[in-house]
Amino acid sequence: MIHPQPRLLPAGDAALLVEFADEIDDAINDRVHALAHALRAQARPEIRDLVPAYSSLLVCYDPRRASFTEIRAVLQNALESLQTYTSPEPRRVEIPTRYGGEFGPDLAFVAQHNDITEDDVIRLHTTVIYRVYFVGFAPGFAYLGSVPEQIAAPRLETPRTHVPAGSVGIAGRQTGIYPMESPGGWRIIGRTDLSLFDPNCDPPALLRPGDRVRFVSIGQSGNP
Amino acid sequence: MLTVLDPGILTTIQDAGRWGYQQYGVPVSGAMDLPALRVANQLVRNSPDEAALEIHSPVALETNAPHLIGLTGAYARFAINGRAMPMWMSVFARAGSTIEIAPKRTGGWLYLAIHGGIDAPRVLGSKSTFLRGKFGGMEGRAHAAGDQIVIGASTIGDLVAAAGRGADVRSMRLSAIDGDESPTTNIRVILGPHDDWFAPEAIAALTREDFIVSETADRMGYRLRGAMLARQRAQELISCGVPLGAIQVPPDGQPIVLMADHQTTGGYPIIATVIGEDIARVAQSVPGDRLNFQIIALNETPHVT
Numbered sequence: 286m287i288h289p290q291p292r293l294l295p296a297g298d299a300a301l302l303v304e305f306a307d308e309i310d311d312a313i314n315d316r317v318h319a320l321a322h323a324l325r326a327q328a329r330p331e332i333r334d335l336v337p338a339y340s341s342l343l344v345c346y347d348p349r350r351a352s353f354t355e356i357r358a359v360l361q362n363a364l365e366s367l368q369t370y371t372s373p374e375p376r377r378v379e380i381p382t383r384y385g386g387e388f389g390p391d392l393a394f395v396a397q398h399n400d401i402t403e404d405d406v407i408r409l410h411t412t413v414i415y416r417v418y419f420v421g422f423a424p425g426f427a428y429l430g431s432v433p434e435q436i437a438a439p440r441l442e443t444p445r446t447h448v449p450a451g452s453v454g455i456a457g458r459q460t461g462i463y464p465m466e467s468p469g470g471w472r473i474i475g476r477t478d479l480s481l482f483d484p485n486c487d488p489p490a491l492l493r494p495g496d497r498v499r500f501v502s503i504g505q506s507g508n509p
Numbered sequence: 510m511l512t513v514l515d516p517g518i519l520t521t522i523q524d525a526g527r528w529g530y531q532q533y534g535v536p537v538s539g540a541m542d543l544p545a546l547r548v549a550n551q552l553v554r555n556s557p558d559e560a561a562l563e564i565h566s567p568v569a570l571e572t573n574a575p576h577l578i579g580l581t582g583a584y585a586r587f588a589i590n591g592r593a594m595p596m597w598m599s600v601f602a603r604a605g606s607t608i609e610i611a612p613k614r615t616g617g618w619l620y621l622a623i624h625g626g627i628d629a630p631r632v633l634g635s636k637s638t639f640l641r642g643k644f645g646g647m648e649g650r651a652h653a654a655g656d657q658i659v660i661g662a663s664t665i666g667d668l669v670a671a672a673g674r675g676a677d678v679r680s681m682r683l684s685a686i687d688g689d690e691s692p693t694t695n696i697r698v699i700l701g702p703h704d705d706w707f708a709p710e711a712i713a714a715l716t717r718e719d720f721i722v723s724e725t726a727d728r729m730g731y732r733l734r735g736a737m738l739a740r741q742r743a744q745e746l747i748s749c750g751v752p753l754g755a756i757q758v759p760p761d762g763q764p765i766v767l768m769a770d771h772q773t774t775g776g777y778p779i780i781a782t783v784i785g786e787d788i789a790r791v792a793q794s795v796p797g798d799r800l801n802f803q804i805i806a807l808n809e810t811p812h813v814t
Contacts, residue, residue, distance in 0.1 A: 294701050294702035295699050295700075295701055295702065295782075295807055296699075296701065296702045296751075296752045296755065296779065296782050297698075297699050297752050297753070297754050297755070297782030297783065297784060297785070298699060298782075298784045298785055298807060298810040299752065299753070299784075299785050300750075300752035300782070302702040302749065302750070304702070304749070307744075307746075307747065308747065309747055321532070333528045333529065334528050334529055334530075334531045334532075334537070335531070335532055336531045336532060336749075336750025336751075336773055336774065337532060337750070338747070338748050338749040338750050338774050339747045339748060339749070340747060340749075341749040341750065342750070343531075343749065343750025343751070343752060345528075345531070345752060348785060348810065352807075353807050419532075419748075419774065420532060420533050420534040420773075421534050421748060421750075421772065421773045421774030422534060422772055422773075422774065423534055423641070423642075423772070424533060424534045424535045424536075424642050425533060425534055426534050428748070464534075465642070465643070467641075482533075482534075482642075484535075484632050484633055484642065484644040484645075485632065487633065488530075488533055489530065489533050489535065489633060490533035490534065493532075493533070494532060
């Protein structure tokens with residue numbers, strides 16, 4: 286459901302959650318990022334951090350510098366002028382990916398699960414231009430959506446303890462890339478050599494909210 | 510400089526946190542008990558948000574130069590060259606001294622500040638160690654035996670001046686973190702943001718029942734055991750940004766309080782959120798301790814100055 290008016294909810298005494306909807310919707314996600322952009326442009330010292338997600342924006346503020354009521358007023362004003370706001374042209378990022386074999390141990394599963402060939406999975410995964418809804422879970426981990434229904438796949442019942450950095454996975458209709466080695470339960474279909482996160486760069490993440498992402502197959506490893 | 514003789518476990522460099530990078534999935538990190546970090550720094554005339562050593566288990570350090578140090582946080586045994594030293598005060602340690610610190614209860618957090626601060630590189634604006642991300646602090650890791658901890662510039666004159674002020678700061682000991690071991694700690698929370706996802710009985714149980722800190726309590730979050738907090742909505746919450754102190758409730762109904770290294774976004778509804786001033790009390794609770802949540806209104810929150 287998309288709320289007729291965004292809900293401004295207290296999240297403790299140092300954060301406020303702006304909730305536009307309780308569903309995933311591209312136009313709503315655009316508004317989330319537009320609001321974050323507008324607030325960033327205001328560069329208010331009392332606002333310490335902004336956490337955009339699918340359909341909400343968490344605004345972290347310093348309660349020593351502003352009250353909930355004051356922050357709420359700032360947001361109400363920003364939301365009113367948002368009506369005419371047009372988001373900047375999104376960046377386009379290509380992810381060169383090796384599918385299958387040692388790099389994509391679950392490619393065969395995703396194909397079998399959907400009763401299609403591994404080549405079909407690769408073709409379908411590389412056809413779509415994905416939206417970065419937001420970055421969360423781990424540094425640099427972008428929530429990308431949505432993969433075609435024909436290659437959707439459930440998570441592993443038992444997550445792997447080590448998923449290598451650069452692994453490209455599918456969970457339901459989401460797809461994403463593990464920026465660093467970590468445990469994980471997504472179905473891994475390929476791997477990229479791109480560095481997704483570098484704490485010594487600013488910004489540290491390759492993918493940013495609002496980016497448009499396309500995977501490009503640069504060959505299959507281990508498969509003839 | 511300090512040399513690490515016994516690193517203990519989870520001894521890391523922490524400051525007031527890495528703000529402004531959550532949009533890239535980077536947790537804020539920083540001291541688990543921020544007021545204790547700030548007092549430790551004030552004891553040794555540092556800026557309150559300067560980096561200090563966060564200590565979670567017995568450690569031993571050796572000074573390679575004279576240093577003015579201050580220890581705050583959970584109750585601990587604190588000795589220099591075998592002589593017991595007071596916490597919450599500025600203390601001189603001569604060059605070649607051995608500093609030994611051991612929390613009295615496993616699970617507490619201590620802060621050792623050194624005049625001059627810790628000379629660690631700022632990564633994304635902060636010296637704080639983020640272990641899962643392997644960056645910040647000492648090469649992104651917990652301290653190991655033999656590590657050399659470089660201390661920022663100081664002069665003997667500064668040290669003497671700082672020592673003179675030490676006594677003034679002694680009274681700054683905070684009641685909120687005085688390490689009282691009463692059976693139950695009261696924790697003030699603000700309802701929401703997802704309180705409407707829960708049945709009224711769950712809201713009632715949150716404040717009526719005590720919750721016990723489980724063994725699964727680390728820098729990311731503290732899992733609690735207690736009354737089952739049942740939802741009244743069956744649908745899945747779509748992931749949203751989550752604040753420090755959020756009380757998330759997974760499907761098993763047992764709450765998790767999000768701490769300094771918490772993930773930036775989460776998909777479990779948040780029944781209530783611990784107010785900033787009481788985060789340190791949660792942090793200093795150890796497995797087996799009981800927490801009692803008290804719901805307050807936003808206009809009842811203390812204004813920290």
